[in-house]
Amino acid sequence: MSHRLRKGFLVSIISFALVVSLSGCSLSSNGNDKVELSWLVRADPHERVWENQMIKEFEKQNPNIDIKLVDVPQNQIDQKMRTMIAGKNLPDIVAPNWANGGFMSYADQLVDLSDYVKKDPDVIDGVLPKALNLWKVNGELKALPLNTLGSLLFYNKDLFQKAGLPDPPTDWNDKSWTWDKMVSYAKKLTDPSKNIYGLLDNNDPSVDAEMFGSSFISDESYNKGVLLQPNVDDPVVHKAVKAHHDLIFKYKVSPSTSQLSAISQIGDPFVSGKVAMTINGGWGLWGYQNIEDFKWGVAALPYVPNRQDRMYIDIMSISKDSKHPNEAWKFMKFIYSTEGLKSYIKTTQGPPANQNLMDYWLDFESKKLGMPADKLKEVHEGAINNGIEAANHMVKDWATLIQYINQPINAYYGGNKSFDDAMYETKRLLESWTTVKK
Amino acid sequence: MTLSLEHSVDTKKALPTKKKSKRSPKARQEERAFWIFILPWLIGLICFTGGPIVASLFLSFTDYNIVSSPVWVGLGNYINLFTDFLVMKSLAATAYYALLAVPFTIILGLLLAILLNQKVKGQAFFRTAFYAPSIIAGVSVAFLWSWLLNPDFGVVNSLLKQVFGIDGPNWFNSTHWVIPSMALMQLTAIGGTMVIFLASLQQLPKELYEAASLDGARGWAKFIHITVPLISPVILFNTIIAIISSFQVFTQAYVITQGGPDWHSYFYVYYLFDTAFSQYRMGYASALAWVLFIIIFALTMLSLWISRRLVYYEYDNK
Numbered sequence: 001m002s003h004r005l006r007k008g009f010l011v012s013i014i015s016f017a018l019v020v021s022l023s024g025c026s027l028s029s030n031g032n033d034k035v036e037l038s039w040l041v042r043a044d045p046h047e048r049v050w051e052n053q054m055i056k057e058f059e060k061q062n063p064n065i066d067i068k069l070v071d072v073p074q075n076q077i078d079q080k081m082r083t084m085i086a087g088k089n090l091p092d093i094v095a096p097n098w099a100n101g102g103f104m105s106y107a108d109q110l111v112d113l114s115d116y117v118k119k120d121p122d123v124i125d126g127v128l129p130k131a132l133n134l135w136k137v138n139g140e141l142k143a144l145p146l147n148t149l150g151s152l153l154f155y156n157k158d159l160f161q162k163a164g165l166p167d168p169p170t171d172w173n174d175k176s177w178t179w180d181k182m183v184s185y186a187k188k189l190t191d192p193s194k195n196i197y198g199l200l201d202n203n204d205p206s207v208d209a210e211m212f213g214s215s216f217i218s219d220e221s222y223n224k225g226v227l228l229q230p231n232v233d234d235p236v237v238h239k240a241v242k243a244h245h246d247l248i249f250k251y252k253v254s255p256s257t258s259q260l261s262a263i264s265q266i267g268d269p270f271v272s273g274k275v276a277m278t279i280n281g282g283w284g285l286w287g288y289q290n291i292e293d294f295k296w297g298v299a300a301l302p303y304v305p306n307r308q309d310r311m312y313i314d315i316m317s318i319s320k321d322s323k324h325p326n327e328a329w330k331f332m333k334f335i336y337s338t339e340g341l342k343s344y345i346k347t348t349q350g351p352p353a354n355q356n357l358m359d360y361w362l363d364f365e366s367k368k369l370g371m372p373a374d375k376l377k378e379v380h381e382g383a384i385n386n387g388i389e390a391a392n393h394m395v396k397d398w399a400t401l402i403q404y405i406n407q408p409i410n411a412y413y414g415g416n417k418s419f420d421d422a423m424y425e426t427k428r429l430l431e432s433w434t435t436v437k438k
Numbered sequence: 439m440t441l442s443l444e445h446s447v448d449t450k451k452a453l454p455t456k457k458k459s460k461r462s463p464k465a466r467q468e469e470r471a472f473w474i475f476i477l478p479w480l481i482g483l484i485c486f487t488g489g490p491i492v493a494s495l496f497l498s499f500t501d502y503n504i505v506s507s508p509v510w511v512g513l514g515n516y517i518n519l520f521t522d523f524l525v526m527k528s529l530a531a532t533a534y535y536a537l538l539a540v541p542f543t544i545i546l547g548l549l550l551a552i553l554l555n556q557k558v559k560g561q562a563f564f565r566t567a568f569y570a571p572s573i574i575a576g577v578s579v580a581f582l583w584s585w586l587l588n589p590d591f592g593v594v595n596s597l598l599k600q601v602f603g604i605d606g607p608n609w610f611n612s613t614h615w616v617i618p619s620m621a622l623m624q625l626t627a628i629g630g631t632m633v634i635f636l637a638s639l640q641q642l643p644k645e646l647y648e649a650a651s652l653d654g655a656r657g658w659a660k661f662i663h664i665t666v667p668l669i670s671p672v673i674l675f676n677t678i679i680a681i682i683s684s685f686q687v688f689t690q691a692y693v694i695t696q697g698g699p700d701w702h703s704y705f706y707v708y709y710l711f712d713t714a715f716s717q718y719r720m721g722y723a724s725a726l727a728w729v730l731f732i733i734i735f736a737l738t739m740l741s742l743w744i745s746r747r748l749v750y751y752e753y754d755n756k
Contacts, residue, residue: 403712
């Protein structure tokens with residue numbers, strides 16, 4: 001190769017490398033003063049439709065702002081967010097509750113929205129205070145709620161009819177609908193010859209404890225968002241765990257851990273008609289809509305003194321790494337506008353946190369479900385009024401803590417461990433976590 | 439003293455001649471080509487393997503959660519390992535798995551290789567058929583086994599009931615059966631071991647067997663006194679590889695049991711994974727990784743030491 005040719009070759013290579021590296025850089029502002037915002041979302045096909053609609057409409061109204069979706073499968077969001085935080089490039093808009101770590105793990109990475117909300121109070125006009133105040137940390141508002149979901153009892157109407165049982169109530173204040181009554185229904189609905197179980201309590205032990213009015217962790221831990229003290233010795237926690245165990249071994253109306261794992265291999269046991277009643281998150285309202293083999297209904301959880309059902313709220317926040325928080329807020333305002341939320345309801349069916357849109361949701365959803373709007377309102381509102389926000393959103397390291405609760409207690413539910421051993425081990429593991437440096 | 443002086447004199451004498459020796463342009467060109475071709479691999483080794491190994495050693499002496507800077511804790515992480523309930527649980531689960539899976543893999547791999555070494559019709563088909571499952575992705579194989587060993591709908595329990603009239607166990611859902619079930623899954627992973635055994639069997643000299651036949655030796659005697667000693671280095675190699683992969687077992691537990699029931703399939707690497715990517719305690723996870731390295735290294739050394747009198751190396755006698 002001649003000297004001249006070699007020089008030319010070298011120049012071409014360097015130029016090419018420069019072009020590639022410069023074009024690879026993600027500039028948040030380009031030469032035309034166009035701002036690019038990034039929005040971290042979970043790879044959900046229904047939500048994706050809404051997200052695309054939002055982006056399209058917003059960009060049309062704001063030609064100087066581009067929105068880039070950072071689409072990550074939900075179970076990988078935690079890792080992605082951690083590495084992005086380490087690289088100081090967390091997307092401008094994030095939904096911390098879509099990460100397994102939950103809101104509390106990321107609260108210090110989020111912008112205080114208080115001033116923005118003061119300037120644009122319409123954004124939170126009508127938002128349920130209970131759903132809004134959860135995201136205030138040391139007086140700083142770190143997120144806005146998008147939807148509110150509680151836990152509900154879903155039941156197979158056909159099996160109820162066959163067993164000659166009346167529909168369970170949608171009224172959460174109906175104190176005649178007790179745990180014992182639910183068990184008596186479950187007994188009548190259980191049919192061993194057809195492998196049908198009366199009830200599936202989909203809750204993990206921590207949710208069972210809440211349903212009976214207590215928790216595996218102290219109130220102080222929940223309020224401060226970090227495990228300070230386990231509450232495993234509380235008699236109410238014991239009662240909740242034993243009640244679940246009794247469903248399997250004493251009354252034989254629920255599948256054991258192994259039976260559940262077996263019947264789940266052919267799909268959701270409620271959808272396949274293998275269980276007559278199931279306690280699940282409110283997403284069952286749209287998750288069960290495709291069931292064609294039988295009619296189903298939705299009811300309140302049974303009455304237990306101090307009952308709490310688990311609430312799940314999706315939120316949106318602006319990250320501290322954002323170089324364009326004002327533009328990000330502009331987009332947040334757009335998402336939380338009446339039109340934005342209506343579009344959200346239509347594409348995802350999620351009940352809004354904003355009560356101004358509740359009638360819109362009830363009208364839309366009741367038609368979808370073929371259920372009277374007043375009944376849907378009653379069951380949904382009861383779930384929210386009795387609800388406590390999910391511990392995985394409110395307590396740091398919940399993924400680890402729930403593993404410490406689930407492993408021993410599921411062993412008890414599976415008949416592989418005694419009650420005392422399971423509770424002792426849970427307590428020991430949770431206590432060990434309080435001393436771990438994180 | 440004299441020797442070293444002589445040596446230094448010799449070196450001095452040798453230097454000028456070395457300087458004078460010029461390699462041909464072709465040799466230099468070849469050397470340059472060597473470095474150019476090996477460069478991507480070297481960069482990969484230094485950046486993506488060597489770098490992380492050194493970094494993990496450093497991190498194992500720190501508290502590091504990715505988001506904040508590492509904080510030096512000295513031997514703290516290593517000391518905590520000794521009192522960690524889950525380290526003990528996961529090590530016990532892993533050791534039990536290795537105890538079942540290693541002999542199972544070696545014995546079955548060898549038996550299969552012997553069978554596939556027979557000159558029968560359709561030999562190529564059988565070889566392919568038995569090797570094929572080992573190239574399927576681990577997650578798919580795990581799902582397949584979770585169906586096969588499903589206590590209610592699985593083929594295995596149905597066969598046990600219909601053919602032998604016995605109720606099959608709860609397999610992955612039983613604390614007693616979960617590890618044997620996972621060892622049984624090795625049935626679809628022995629292809630690699632089998633191929634290595636098969637290759638070694640094909641190298642065995644026929645004259646030894648002919649001589650043994652003349653002396654009246656029969657099948658079993660030939661196997662024990664000729665085949666086993668001659669392939670003993672391969673048995674050792676496969677054993678060491680099986681020990682290493684047994685201590686790195688992860689996928690099946692992650693996919694099928696999530697470490698349950700009651701931590702009985704919570705393998706050491708699963709705990710390491712959780713510590714690193716669920717709890718983000720990278721320092722502690724690095725310490726766990728280094729301890730795993732030491733355990734595997736020690737077991738490999740132990741295997742080599744034990745094998746000194748058991749393995750026959752042909753070249754020693756040449």
